[in-house]
Amino acid sequence: MITIxxxxxxxxxxxxxxxxxxxxxxxxxxxxxNDLSAILSEPEIREIGLSVAFNLHNDGTLFVDAREEEYIxxxxxxxxxxxDDIEVLAAKIDTLVGLDRPFVIYCSDDDCGSSEDLAYNLQxxxxxxxxxxxxxxxxxxxxxxxxxxxx
Amino acid sequence: xxxxxPVIVLCMRVVLGIVFLVASYQKxxxxxxxAREISNYHFIPLGLENVVAIILPxxxxxxxxxxxxxxxxxxSSLISGVLLIMFNLLVIQAMIRGFNIECxxxxxxxxxxGWQKLMENMTLxxxxxxxxxxxxxxxxxxxxxxxxx
Numbered sequence: 001m002i003t004i005x006x007x008x009x010x011x012x013x014x015x016x017x018x019x020x021x022x023x024x025x026x027x028x029x030x031x032x033x034n035d036l037s038a039i040l041s042e043p044e045i046r047e048i049g050l051s052v053a054f055n056l057h058n059d060g061t062l063f064v065d066a067r068e069e070e071y072i073x074x075x076x077x078x079x080x081x082x083x084d085d086i087e088v089l090a091a092k093i094d095t096l097v098g099l100d101r102p103f104v105i106y107c108s109d110d111d112c113g114s115s116e117d118l119a120y121n122l123q124x125x126x127x128x129x130x131x132x133x134x135x136x137x138x139x140x141x142x143x144x145x146x147x148x149x150x151x
Numbered sequence: 152x153x154x155x156x157p158v159i160v161l162c163m164r165v166v167l168g169i170v171f172l173v174a175s176y177q178k179x180x181x182x183x184x185x186a187r188e189i190s191n192y193h194f195i196p197l198g199l200e201n202v203v204a205i206i207l208p209x210x211x212x213x214x215x216x217x218x219x220x221x222x223x224x225x226x227s228s229l230i231s232g233v234l235l236i237m238f239n240l241l242v243i244q245a246m247i248r249g250f251n252i253e254c255x256x257x258x259x260x261x262x263x264x265g266w267q268k269l270m271e272n273m274t275l276x277x278x279x280x281x282x283x284x285x286x287x288x289x290x291x292x293x294x295x296x297x298x299x300x
Contacts, residue, residue: 001217001226005209013182013205020182020205024190024198068261111250113191120187 027116027132036102036131043128045119053104053133054145062096062103064089066118067137071108077140078148080106086118090125102129109138157289160282167231167278168218174257175211178204188255192241193248208257210234218282221291225283232279239272 013019027047030036033055036046048056057063063080065072072082081096083089097103105122107115119130133140141147178185186204189195195203210230217227238256245252245264253261254268262268 001213001223001230002210005213006206009206009209012209020186020201022201022205024186024201026198108251111191111193111248111252113187113252116187117184117253120183 030131036129043123043126043130045116045123045130045132048104048131048133050133050135050139050143053106053131053135053140054143056102056104056131057145062093063133064093064103064105064118065137066105066107066114067112068114071137073150075141075147075149077106077137078146080148086121086125090122090127093122093127094125099126100128102131103127104131104133106133106136106140109136110134112136154287155281155285157285157287160285160287161289163278164218164221164224164228164282167228167275167282168215170258170275171211171215171218171231175208175215177257178208178211182208185255185257188253191250191252191255192245193250194241194244207234221288222293224288224291228279228283232276232283235272235276235279239269239276242269242272 027045029047029049030052031049033052036052036056057077057079063077065076065080065082067076067082069082069084076082081089081092083092093103105115105119107113107118115132115134115136119132122130182201182204185208186200189200189203211234214227214231214234217223218231242254242264246266246269250264252264254264256262256268
């Protein structure tokens with residue numbers, strides 16, 4: 001009962017073109033902001049911490065809020081954009097920064113996961129250089145950095 | 152346990168089977184997304200969420216087909232019960248740790264972990280239990296006798 005589906009799952013993963021690696025690799029953490037300036041030949045999703053996120057925000061890098069609308073009502077990182085509709089959001093990002101320049105995605109906190117999900121979805125839309133700020137809204141507000149009230 | 156009419160048990164099997172088949176569909180189409188959803192629970196170590204994402208949806212397919220077609224009903228209902236207990240433990244630990252994450256169950260897009268998910272799983276778990284315990288069955292292809300007989 002268990003053996004056959006396990007066998008099928010393994011075989012299908014081996015033979016299909018975009019097979020999933022057997023062990024998940026964590027997203028690369030960027031500690032130095034200078035590492036972000038290189039032009040990427042392959043699309044990448046990388047993780048950043050609070051200090052890099054803060055510097056990027058000061059430099060005018062686009063921030064994208066991946067949280068549900070009910071949480072965004074409480075406020076968001078100043079200047080961040082959001083949209084539930086991935087098509088609309090992708091068009092907005094493309095207009096603002098294009099496909100190659102980096103932008104930052106965040107969600108509630110370290111454990112929310114929706115920033116990573118959105119990053120992978122946007123990567124499918126052709127965005128090359130996506131940064132995930134894992135600490136998200138919680139770490140940002142706890143550090144007293146600038147936020148924007150929702151009207 | 153009181154005897155339940157075999158037709159009612161058959162309906163329960165079909166409903167539970169469809170739930171498992173529907174749940175497996177999106178996971179099979181996009182195992183990477185499913186692996187990320189498993190990873191959000193911060194429970195499976197060493198990057199092994201990918202192995203779970205590769206194998207688990209196919210176990211769900213076999214449970215679903217088994218329940219609907221009446222093949223190894225005892226095994227299907229037993230494994231579905233074990234899986235549902237595991238799913239509930241995952242949801243409970245995520246709730247205790249305050250994770251605001253999608254359940255990754257493949258049934259409703261955007262469904263978050265919480266009491267509603269827990270209740271849904273409990274209903275399915277009770278259904279599995281009833282199916283396992285009711286040995287007077289209609290439409291059973293293989294085997295013709297249950298494990299306890």
